[in-house]
Amino acid sequence: METERSAAVVVASTSAAAGTTTDRTGSLITGWLTERGFETGEPQVVADGQPVRFAVDELLAHGVQVVIVTGGTGVSPDDQSPEMVAPLLDVQLPGIIEAIRRRGEASTPLSIITRGVAGFAGDSFVITLPGSTGGVKDGLAVLEPILDHLLAQRSGGTGHGPR
Numbered sequence: 001m002e003t004e005r006s007a008a009v010v011v012a013s014t015s016a017a018a019g020t021t022t023d024r025t026g027s028l029i030t031g032w033l034t035e036r037g038f039e040t041g042e043p044q045v046v047a048d049g050q051p052v053r054f055a056v057d058e059l060l061a062h063g064v065q066v067v068i069v070t071g072g073t074g075v076s077p078d079d080q081s082p083e084m085v086a087p088l089l090d091v092q093l094p095g096i097i098e099a100i101r102r103r104g105e106a107s108t109p110l111s112i113i114t115r116g117v118a119g120f121a122g123d124s125f126v127i128t129l130p131g132s133t134g135g136v137k138d139g140l141a142v143l144e145p146i147l148d149h150l151l152a153q154r155s156g157g158t159g160h161g162p163r
Helices: 014-018 026-035 050-061 081-088 094-105 109-113 133-143 147-154
Strands: 005-012 044-046 066-070 118-121 124-129
Touching: 005 026, 005 050, 014 044, 026 066, 026 133, 044 050, 050 066, 050 081, 050 124, 081 124, 094 109, 094 118, 094 124, 094 133, 124 133, 124 147
Parallel strands: 005 044, 005 066, 066 124
Antiparallel strands: 118 124
16 A cells, blocks of 8 residues: 655746746745655746646656646736646636635735636646745645645545544
8 A cells, every 4th residue: 555645846937947047936835745744856847838737747647646836827928827737637626726815815916816726637636826935835824734634535535534
């Protein structure tokens, strides 16, 4: 029986992928996941758009339990992470994204323009978070009390204690 908890982070940033800027969100997310017992590699930095889809597809093909995409959730022409990830989801959980927007609104009115998606592709939980450190912190704060419950419930448990 597999007990390893696996997770991966995809950074959607054309400029970071080109080396012209430095991503500040990927390591924040991998640190959070590691603290919660997930095995993660280094964040995978890809250009916005189709490369996000390819990266997430590859991770899902390898059975990664949690995939967090950061970046590409705004409204600029390059921001396409929701469009790349949504078709991969069997079950969408829009309430999670709504909670992230509400949490962020306490700090900035700009939080309401994030267009993230969250849900399950098979047994893998996938979410797109904003590309800002504040948006990521809001997203992780929302995930903190529910992630283990989501994974347990999706694998057939109730999420309310031992199976």
